[in-house]
Amino acid sequence: MRIAVLLGGTSTERDISLVTGRAVGLALAEGGHDILLVDPAFGDEAVGPREAEEAAAIGSTPPPIREEAGNALRAVAGEAVSGADVVFVALHGGTGEDGTIQGLLELAGKPYTGSGVLACALAMDKRASKIVLRDAGVATPDWQVVSFEGERDPDARGGSPWLPNDLPPGDAEEAVRRLGGPPVVVKPNDQGSTVGLTIVREEAEIAPAVRLAAEYSRHVLVETYIPGREMTVAVLGGEALPVVEIAPKSGLYDYESKYTRGMSAYTCPAEIPAALATELAASALTAFAALGCRGYARLDYRVTPDDRAFCLEANTVPGMTAVSLVPMAAAAHGIDFVGLVDRIVKMALK
Template sequence: MAKKVTDKKVGVLMGGLSSEREVSLASGEAILKALQEKGYDVVAVDVDRDAAEQLRKLGVGVVFNALHGTYGEDGAIQGMLDVLGIPFTGSGVLASAVGMHKVVSKVMFKAHGLTVGPYAVIGAKERGAVKSLPGDIGFPAVVKPCAEGSSVGVSIVTNQDEFDPAMDVAFRYGDDVLIEKFIAGKEIQVGILGEKALGAIEIVPKEAFYNYRAKYEAGMSDHFFPARIPDAVYRRTLEAGLIAHRALGCRGYSRVDFIVNEGGDIYILELNTLPGMTATSLLPEIAKGVGIPFSDLVEEILRLAVA
């Protein structure tokens, strides 16, 4: 057996308190199994509000973070682990917080020369005064919470009658709602590992867009790796993914989501600092496409945390 990257007990953080709990459990179980197969001393930690005490009692020396959503990928758990002095996988406090907030990350992407589509932000205090879609966006549009993942609370609206209900749904998940112009094109996602863009995968959802079901139910979307775009555009998309990763100061790994239109223009949508690691997740699929088995991907992410 190859030399392990750490002899410390690895705690796989999963579950948690967010709307993405079930996805987190699926990611965590897959990671746990992979590390067990590699011979690591590893324990599952279903995180509650006493996470620090849980880790202390279990004697965890390094954390593999599989907590999606609020508290897990917004900088909260990262800050706690920093205070405890426990190394952990993935991005740190600042990159996690910025990556989780879709509007702040858009500002950063734009500042680094990436193309961002038209958007508007509506706060809870403005909700009552906003009765129609901002004029410079137009239909169709995408309405989503500013700080949720896994497409939770996301709607595509094609007319005014759909706008208000979509806003109501999005506001269930936070005090700020992001409204984006819908950009027609291919959904392309770039996987980043270490300081390298592994590749780009194309997603063709069988529903209106790449929603929660399409992401986590087998057979709800078709995947094409490598993405079916011209070679020059493919290379530029990989470069854009790496620029986004560095712009937010990400660490270890990430997944960057783009739309590429018919003219080859590349629009960045968002960056996920804690990509899913389930059986249908895209980063593992990209890694597999370039010859990296799932268990090796998991071990490399762990190595980057303790290096």
């Protein structure tokens, strides 16, 4: 098959996407497919996976701050994508994971991996997905939203919902009070990789935390802090894969702990009671279905010391590097990386 891998892009997670995309490209090539890698940050230039690996031809330039008008559009309309049987979306965050690129691929009539427009958009908007999760009976931490968007000025608003309980930035302390006070977690509503996130342990930290998160998002999510352990569940083709437990050495599963080898310890299958494993699997499948995900996704959880699981978010384009969590869970289930990417591609063609 001819497969175009979209990687890179212009989000804050560009660098990780480059690693994911190259790993996926090499694995698909190993599986016997013809592969071209396309970086929508630069338009429709395409390179083979080996070239990309050897010369690091893609990604040798610093990430563009803003998408140059039309580049992503040219990438999807260009020869590499039009000539492909299927597109592997390896873009993390931003327009690659929020449904925008997926919409272009829909319009182009090109089959692509992973979730469609609405599931991607919902999953990228943490608050929107929490509303859906709660409605589906999936436990998620209590939350409040501090909004930097005008209530009565729809023209000044972005695409994210504005709800009557949203608080203006001056009332950030009130948001924390409504949650029963610190500790709380303050994060941008639509970023990944723990960018712009603060664990707030006392009142004085609220304002700076909200300011930091607001650098990345017009909506700031304030969540009850869930003490305990960090777990994640991958869903692949209607099945929940073995639970991965993550123990970041720094205590917080931040950008560095996520992407630096040795900064976190992983256990898969997690050493947890069978009942908890069953509950996490059921919860992940419910969350996957409720958000309308397709193919594969990864659901992040916090689990309290008394084994109550809270879903934090869904990742519709999860990391797929050699040290990533979905490949780890697949391996524990007997599926190697080449087999994993092959299954993801096959599901895109169904």
